[in-house]
């Protein structure tokens with residue numbers, strides 16, 4: 422009698438982001454795994470979260486929960502601005518942020534500064550729903566290479582700058598410095614808004630505290646943050662930094678927001694979730710104030 426075939430051992434992706442807490446996702450099928458010149462990229466399928474993209478051992482996005490991140494990162498500042506014509510996306514090579522930005526017809530020009538051209542290529546191929554054709558948009562100009570260098574150039578100004586970065590480990594660290602925020606401020610038009618990925622406060626309190634301090638040090642008159650919740654960014658709320666020289670942009674009333682053009686078919690962003698995102702639990706205020 423022949424031996425029954427042994428079941429394949431289960432393969433798990435174990436995230437390496439936190440020292441004392443780890444999430445694991447079963448890799449039902451690996452679609453792509455490569456070490457590029459810049460980073461280790463993997464895309465796999467998972468029954469719970471759909472297609473998962475991880476860079477250097479950290480989950481960057483999943484097709485099941487990415488809207489909570491991309492919609493809030495993009496629409497909150499664009500709708501608060503009210504007449505954004507030019508938007509710069511720093512990072513964001515998976516195309517999710519770009520997909521949301523192109524939904525705004527008032528936006529005439531989009532520049533995306535991405536380190537790694539390979540990320541865009543393989544995301545288009547393996548996670549096509551993330552960019553959903555947005556890389557073909559005529560308003561877009563792609564700039565490859567170090568986005569911190571790009572921001573440091575003397576160049577055009579934008580109404581909104583969205584920093585869709587990794588955490589401040591490896592190449593992403595340059596996008597969390599005071600110098601970088603200073604350059605962003607210089608590259609904003611009057612009334613412009615900078616929004617930045619600032620980590621999950623419960624497990625990365627230093628990331629929120631430091632980015633708030635540095636954005637203030639960079640000279641912005643109004644520095645704050647807003648919240649979303651992305652299940653595969655473990656630890657609860659995720660913080661998105663908000664910096665502008667115009668404090669009124671952060672305090673737009675819900676009915677004013679609702680009277681503005683808002684793309685249809687959104688799954689997470691509404692004028693109500695926009696306003697609610699600026700409600701800060703006291704423990705987060707303490708993190709920012711260093712208590």
Ligand code: AG3
Nearest residue numbers: 481482513586587621654655
């Ligand atoms: N970049 C943000 C990843 C944050 C991971 N951090 C964490 N889980 N604490 C996402 C890129 C999506 N376009």
